[in-house]
Amino acid sequence: MVSKVSRRVIVLFMLLAIVVVSSIVISSLNMLLIPLTIEERVIVDYFIKYSYNPYNLSTSTPAIVNAIVWIFRGLDTVYETIVFYTSIVVSLSIYYEYLTEASRDRHRLSLIPRTVARVSLVAALTVGVILAINGYLSPGGGFQGGAIVSALIFTLAILYSTSYVLSYKVNYRQLIILRSIGLLGILSIMTYLVVHTIIAKPILRPSTIYLQWLVVNGHPIPIAIILYNIFELATVASGFAILYLVIIVAGYRVSSS
């Protein structure tokens, strides 16, 4: 009888053998398995046409991905942010007792990484904020910038110690307040645009055209997208930071008990 472990290994090797055989077959083909052509992109053509055109009705956002995320399906992104918020609230509700206690102390790293971090963390913070603010005209956005900024807090916790970061740099209450401000900001902009659309009754859906009071070099700047991205940065960065710190403290508690 074949034992359980060897059966497992046989299954894995059969799967890998299928892959090897199919790679040999593929290398003899001269066609793509998934055809990467530009035929029949009706929806994508619509998004490209109406994302940026100063002489026509458009979202006035040169970065098409940001236009899709915040305008063409803006309500979807708002719900997505709420889902992310809720999942962090659930994890915090389970580990709430750890937040109030003083966390464990750990040894800090040596002088060299701390000195390097003082320079590089400022640069990382700048890159994250610029990615969020400039998200409307270049690849990037609030989520990407927020992930970078939260990684910065995580790096601080590794370099110094978790208790140092918690006692001097950031506070759980501050982070939770920041997240709530971010989510409320996104919701209030969306509510404003929806209400404005219902009052004005245009053909278009809620768009940034109601929030354009800045014109630079002849092209209007979508204020709504910039605000969305900044609030998203606040939500994502503080949410990730809370989560890193909770998991570090909880993991330390579990390993020491």
Added chain:
Amino acid sequence: MNQQVLLLNLFLLSIITNIIIAVYGFIWRPNLVKKIIALTIINDSVCVLLVYTGYRTVNPVPPVHKIPYNISYSRELLVRSVDPLVQAFVLTAIVIGLAFTIFLSVMALRIYELSGTVNIHKLLSIEVFEREVEVVEE
């Protein structure tokens, strides 16, 4: 033999291999943490696969308009740009997958605190044992 076609096919195949190995780990590994890691690998592989389907082989450009507005470039984007729609979808998928992973990992941590193990066989045996004790007491 077209080298670009071969490389793109091998890239697709490596993504599929990644998914196969992650499915194997998800089904056969008894450790809950390893199951979560495998699930994350599946999620990320599917995201990369989606972005791959939006790629264009002939002269691809990023889906960003030029400032100031250039009508010839905007017409060119219709033909040359990579698919912006799948990128927006993948952004959502990453956020939702992340929320899901947070929830699962916190649950695994809680299970470890309560029962002292994350091995699924041991957890099941604990539950079976408790059920048997209840039957005997009745």
